[in-house]
Amino acid sequence: MSYITEEQQVEELKSWWKENSKVIIATFILVVGGVLGWRYWQTHQINSRMATSNEYEQVVQAYLQNPQVNTEVLQKFVDENKDSSYAVFALFARAKSAVEQNNPALAESSFQQAVQISRDDNLRTIAALRLAELQVQQQNYDAAQTTLNNVSDNAWAGSKQQLIGDILLAKGEQQAARQAYQQALESANLNVSDRQLLQLKIDSLAQ
Secondary structure (H helix, E strand, C coil): CCCCCCHHHHHHHHHHHHHHHHHHHHHHHHHHHHHHHHHHHHCCCCCCCHHHHHHHHHHHHHHHCCCHHHEEEEEEEHCCCCCHHHHHHHHHHHHHHHCCCCCHHHHHHHHHHHHHCCCCHHHEEEEEEEHHHHHCCCCCCCHHHHCCCCCCHHHHHHHHHHHHHHHHHHCCHHHHHHHHHHHHHHCCCCCCHHHHHHHHHHHHHHC
């Protein structure tokens, strides 16, 4: 049995460290740097979202208080935050205000811009449905039909079919409208009030 003296052990450790220290230090730096970088990125993202949220609240509040004066302020916010859902929310707020002020042209352009910039499928679909509803109210039926062609998510099939029925009814195609309303009624994603309204429309066309 061989015995290694304490001095030999120290020398072997020194030799091993000399050969491997650079790799160990580099690995340590990479690991620590990666963890710190990830935490920094997460913190940066959270702070960025909070800042955008706060700016959104301020911009929309200012716009609603005085749309004429703050139109450019809201549009600037939208342009600078196109990758954020807050830009779409700002456009929704402008559209709602425009409808209340009897300015359908501004409401329509707001929804159109929301459809164009939204990266969220649900928000894009909501914007398209609201745009189509507004176009129907303005009797711009062909434009509404084109807008609805962009709605492909089955989760919104009921709302889409209800608007298609409204378009067909306005064009005098009562049988086709009734079929569209019936398809809408079969959707699982409608609330109680929508179902009641659809049933009334179907019943009125059955007479």
